[in-house]
Amino acid sequence: MxxxxxxxxxxxxxxxxxxxxxxxxxxxxxxxxxxxxxxxxxxRDGFRIDEGPTIVLLPEMFRKLLGEAGISDDEYELLLCDPLYTIRYPDGKVYTKYPDIERQAAEVERVFPGEQEGFLKFMAEGRERFEIGSSTFLEHSFVKKSDFWTPGNVKKLLKLKPQQSVKKLMSNYFKDERLQLAYTLQALYIGGDPFNAPAMYSLVPFSEHEHGVHYLKGGxxxxxxxxxxxxxxxxxxxxxxxxxxxxxxxxxxxxxxxxxxxxxxxxxxxxxxxxxxxxxxxxxxxxxxxxVPSSGCVLLYFGLDKVYEDVNVHQFFIGSSYENHMKNVFSDKKLPEDPAFYTFHPSKVDRSLAPEGKGVLYMLVPVPAGSTVDWASETEWIDQIIERAEQLSFPGLKAATEWMEIRTPTDAEAFGLFKGGSFGIGPxxxxxxxxxxxxxxxxxxxxxxxxxxxxxxxxxxxxxxxxxxxxxxxxxxxxxxxxxxxxx
CATH class of the missing domain: 3.50.50.60 (FAD/NAD(P)-binding domain)
Incomplete structure (x- = not known):
């Protein structure tokens, strides 16, 4: 055949x-x-950094599928990110995520007093939802629609609360909007709007704690x-x-x-x-x-003359209004004035990515998909994001930059991604x-x-x-x- x-x-x-x-x-x-x-x-010039995906989730599934395809565990190395990542809020509060529940519960109580019980409830109920989501939906295709619409599946589907948004579901566990944000932003991993993506995508933040966030050595x-x-x-x-x-x-x-x-x-x-x-x-x-396309991204890639030893591999920086940012991206189709952004600095754990003593940095800003923005005229907007990163976590970033490259939704669309969305069709x-x-x-x-x-x-x-x-x-x-x- x-x-x-x-x-x-x-x-x-x-x-x-x-x-x-x-x-x-x-x-x-x-x-x-x-x-x-x-x-x-x-x-470029002896530097190498991932252009697209950076966060390795579901490591057991990853290993299992590679094994079934004929690739053994000793051919690659997954490194657990510990801490998983840091979230920096505009009021100066910093929340760190960890790969084990006890440390995380303590961190919740330290940063958001009174919220620990809600976190433990989220994890306990998340285990049941994850088992349902994996066994019922992730491991099966639905070529025949009748395979999906069985009484048993519908009952299980309702337990995933698809009629709710991720944001609504998290409000059942956490009172503080900032903590709700910490467990909804993961919808953006697949280009979804945390305020509207179905609650089934809450399985992602659950999995981060349960299975860890990993890094594939070498990128x-x-x-x-x-x-x-x-x-x-x-x-x-x-x-x-x-x-x-x-x-x-x-x-x-x-x-x-x-x-x-x-x-x-x-x-x-x-x-x-x-x-x-x-x-x-x-x-x-x-x-x-x-x-409906997923969100677009502005991606910035840096070759640096140093490694920032005191930052986590993954960090999220929240702007002055996260809700307005998401509205700008998914509804208004315009650039946010003070956007949230994500940074990836793998050189902290992998020195193979740059010449000796040097490092790489990746920045991602969620932006509208499509062609509503003239990116050639938005250099000042990009400069402002770099300045924020420099002020908040990467001192001397501009001086340390040997080179920088930029990718926008226009580049993504030219490559063949639907309407310039970075993650396929929207979730x-x-x-x-x-x-x-x-x-x-x-x-x-x-x-x-x-x-x-x-x-x-x-x-x-x-x-x-x-x-x-x-x-x-x-x-x-x-x-x-x-x-x-x-x-x-």
């Missing part, structure tokens, strides 16, 4: 590893000159050469970079193959690993569907679970999909899990019989 994968991101590479293990002949077609999609590095982008190396060992795998696919060829609602500039190539199945809304660009006749209620595009998105035989915009959603381990679900779907539909596929 011959399978083509359009796109060599994490979903495509993991899908290829699963499928080649199942005996399929797999060919990856990647439009860029290198694999990885948004999981790659900014590299998250080092996962890609690891996957590529394993795939190139396999005789039933091929990889073509710099080779965009122009069309998926379909006849009578059955996939026949793909077209590149080299012409037609026959395949029994095709997997789309681009950002899903873009599938219509290679699938003639498929009606476009309306999707709204009606773009989650059964409502999200599935690993078999249409009735077309032999057509599949994987990636951040496809169920179960965004985040590297979740996309890896989606690749497993996709491979299982391919396996269940193809039954080898003679020279061709038979469809169940």
């Amino acid at each position: 011959k399978i083509a994968i359009i796109g060599g991101g994490v979903g495509g590479l993991m899908g290829a590893l699963f499928l080649t293990r199942q005996g399929f002949d797999v060919t990856i077609f990647e439009k860029e000159q290198k694999l990885g999609g948004r999981l790659t590095f900014v590299e 998250y982008g080092s996962l890609i050469p690891l996957l590529e190396k394993e795939l190139r060992k396999r005789p039933n795998a091929e990889i073509h970079t710099g080779c965009p696919v122009e069309n998926i060829v379909v006849d009578d609602d059955v996939v026949k193959g793909i077209e590149t500039k080299e012409g037609f190539q026959a395949f029994d199945g095709v997997i789309y690993n681009g950002d899903f809304p873009s599938i219509t660009s290679v699938l003639p006749g498929q009606k476009e569907k309306e999707f 709204t209620l009606f773009q989650s679970g059964v409502f999200r595009p599935q690993v078999k998105p249409y009735k077309t035989q032999g057509l599949f999909a994987v990636g951040a915009s496809v169920h179960p959603g965004g985040g590297i381990p979740i996309v890896m899990q989606g690749a497993k679900l996709m491979a299982e779907q391919v396996q269940s539909e193809f039954i080898s019989e003679g020279s061709g596929p038979r469809w169940k």
Whole structure:
């Protein structure tokens, strides 16, 4: 059985590893000159820093999926971030998160007296919700909608309180708005609005304490050469970079193959690993569907002549009005005046990322997706954020900067991300679970999909899990019989 994968991101590479293990002949077609999609590095003058994802969540799932794909634990190293991260509020209050419950409960009581009981209740109830979310929704695809809408599933779904926002759910546990914020901002990890994202996404802040926040030694982008190396060992795998696919060829609602500039190539199945809304660009006749994009990001990358030893690897800095910031991003589609931002300084724990004595720094600011902002005219706005970082945590930052690069939603859209959103389609209620595009998105035989915009959603381990679900779907539909596929 011959399978083509359009796109060599994490979903495509993991899908290829699963499928080649199942005996399929797999060919990856990647439009860029290198694999990885948004999981790659900014590299310059001996410096290397992750361009996209930075936070490794769900380490057990991460290890398990890599093992099932054929990659052993001794081929990579996950470092636990302890503390997990720091949140700095505009009133000067600082709240630190830890990977164990006892220390965290003490920190809650120290910074927010009287809130400890609510935190312990959040963790206790979070365990039940996490088990439900993982076993019922994360580990299953819903190609058949009837597989989702069972009485048992509906009962479990209601326990995740999808009708509430993350913000509303956290107000049940915490009185202080600042502490509510500390357990809702994680919706932004996948480009969601904490004030409107469904409460099921409260599983993320729970998981941070329960399973830890980790760092992949060498940078998250080092996962890609690891996957590529394993795939190139396999005789039933091929990889073509710099080779965009122009069309998926379909006849009578059955996939026949793909077209590149080299012409037609026959395949029994095709997997789309681009950002899903873009599938219509290679699938003639498929009606476009309306999707809501995730938030955009302004990303700043720095090569520094020093390492800041006294800061945590991950930090969040909250602006004067977090609610207004989110409203600007998701409703008003304009730049916030005093935004929250995130910093990532991996050089504190990994000296391999820069020349000796030097370091790297990454800054992320949530901004509107789309083309409503003229980024070329916003240099002063970016300078103000750098100045705030310098004042609050990185003294002498400007003087220590050897180089800086900037990415905006305009760059993200040019790369192929839907409307410049950084995280696939947004995690709204009606773009989650059964409502999200599935690993078999249409009735077309032999057509599949994987990636951040496809169920179960965004985040590297979740996309890896989606690749497993996709491979299982391919396996269940193809039954080898003679020279061709038979469809169940």
